[in-house]
Amino acid sequence: MFPAEFINALRESIGPSRAERVLAALASEPEVSVRTNPFKLTPAQLRRHFGPLAGEAVPWAAGEGFYLTDRPSFTLDPLFHAGAYYVQEASSMYVGALFEQALSLLGRRGGLRVLDLCAAPGGKTTQLLSHLDDTSLLVANEVVPARATVLAENVARWGCANAVVTSSDPSAFTPLRGLFDIAVVDAPCSGEGMFRKDERAVAEWSLDTVRLCAARQRRILADVWPSLAPGAFLIYSTCTFNRLENEDNVAWIQSELGAECLQLRHFYPGEDRGEGFFAALLRKAGGVANPAASAPASASAVQAALTLVARRDLLKQFPAAFLRDLERLEKSLKVIASGTAVALRKGRDLIPEADYALAVRREGVDGLSYACVDLSREDALRFLSREALPLPDAPRGYLLLTFEGLGLGFVKNLGNRTNSLLPAGRRIRKSYSL
Ligand code: SAM
Numbered sequence: 001m002f003p004a005e006f007i008n009a010l011r012e013s014i015g016p017s018r019a020e021r022v023l024a025a026l027a028s029e030p031e032v033s034v035r036t037n038p039f040k041l042t043p044a045q046l047r048r049h050f051g052p053l054a055g056e057a058v059p060w061a062a063g064e065g066f067y068l069t070d071r072p073s074f075t076l077d078p079l080f081h082a083g084a085y086y087v088q089e090a091s092s093m094y095v096g097a098l099f100e101q102a103l104s105l106l107g108r109r110g111g112l113r114v115l116d117l118c119a120a121p122g123g124k125t126t127q128l129l130s131h132l133d134d135t136s137l138l139v140a141n142e143v144v145p146a147r148a149t150v151l152a153e154n155v156a157r158w159g160c161a162n163a164v165v166t167s168s169d170p171s172a173f174t175p176l177r178g179l180f181d182i183a184v185v186d187a188p189c190s191g192e193g194m195f196r197k198d199e200r201a202v203a204e205w206s207l208d209t210v211r212l213c214a215a216r217q218r219r220i221l222a223d224v225w226p227s228l229a230p231g232a233f234l235i236y237s238t239c240t241f242n243r244l245e246n247e248d249n250v251a252w253i254q255s256e257l258g259a260e261c262l263q264l265r266h267f268y269p270g271e272d273r274g275e276g277f278f279a280a281l282l283r284k285a286g287g288v289a290n291p292a293a294s295a296p297a298s299a300s301a302v303q304a305a306l307t308l309v310a311r312r313d314l315l316k317q318f319p320a321a322f323l324r325d326l327e328r329l330e331k332s333l334k335v336i337a338s339g340t341a342v343a344l345r346k347g348r349d350l351i352p353e354a355d356y357a358l359a360v361r362r363e364g365v366d367g368l369s370y371a372c373v374d375l376s377r378e379d380a381l382r383f384l385s386r387e388a389l390p391l392p393d394a395p396r397g398y399l400l401l402t403f404e405g406l407g408l409g410f411v412k413n414l415g416n417r418t419n420s421l422l423p424a425g426r427r428i429r430k431s432y433s434l
Helices: 004-014 016-026 043-053 091-106 123-130 145-158 199-204 207-227 247-258 299-305 320-332 354-358 377-384
Strands: 032-036 054-057 065-068 085-087 113-116 137-141 163-166 180-186 228-238 259-267 277-284 306-311 314-319 335-338 340-346 349-352 371-374 397-403 406-413 418-420
Touching (some): 004 016, 032 043, 032 123, 085 123, 091 123, 091 180, 091 259, 091 277, 123 145, 137 145, 137 320, 228 247, 247 277, 349 397, 377 406
Parallel strands (some): 113 137
Antiparallel strands (some): 163 335, 306 314
């Protein structure tokens, strides 16, 4: 099933008995796990939603992730479209634990600039957002344009306004000297941890690919390194098992770029419930711990952190403290989304934007409050498929449609019919029976 070269290399990298355990596990079914959006639901609420499918908590992400005993149709779950949870491979949720460690060593949770350099489709990005609030900024970058579009959609679904999505080569970050306090490089890799889920990963694997990936990872790391502040943290991760792309690269970061490795952890299928992952926490040389630790931001400070900005005819919510950073980012990078799109001005009309329905914070925008209609699952799926959804008993005008209280999107209610404001590209394409 697996190339002999892979089996030999695995034995050499991790030892023969561990390699046998991994190979045996790779022949079994993959795990399914989800991570709660803490701004929308509690894990207990999400567990109730999944009912008998909800399994054990992911041990290293106990406050947010849990396993499912079977794979439901996420596409046909309105809560998935409302951004109530993300379907994320369990071992990679360890990034959240390392991020918390970096925050506690920094001694502050607010006023941070965080980078997720290789971010699509958005697993780590949405997890990082869960651990931040609107007093910090997250830049999520994905170099491949089509993947960056998916990333922007997943960020919009998470509902946080404190994110900028970019689509640039890592070399474009080099001039942003000292900007970031924490960077995550979840690097493109040879994907040995994808073997159980994706046959292509097996077909594309070779020793040459491993060497090419390791060299590319070093190039990416060298490009982004100047944009980290002295004393900043780097979380470097891959979903592969070999030493070349993992320990050897961590050693290279320490010796060539100048960093201290604070923690390093492997996850192997057969030992940990997940597909396998490697993650290391490093600290760039040259900085001092911030002794003036600011307390976590209060709810009112977070509320006040967002401001409404106009970009041509588009109104957006964005954290006020980072408007100058946004200008700086726009000069160096291809910014494809920033903040939460709230409404589009058309003549005297303000048309609500689809992303505003998904926003965590919709209160406090003058003149932009909408009557809400909470839909049944059937009607929610009709809306998400852009099928006709007459709401004759609801008020006329723009309506915010919700499912179990969480925003899904907008329609304009004309009485005998509604016009959907759900972008065609976001509609469910799968056929379903109710
Ligand atoms: N962090 C993502 C998540 O949690 O959902 C997964 C990222 S995946 C392991 C690596 C990403 O790096 C891919 O989206 C890939 O398109 C991107 N990538 C490929 N080549 C790259 C390059 N030369 N520089 C930066 N990123 C690259």
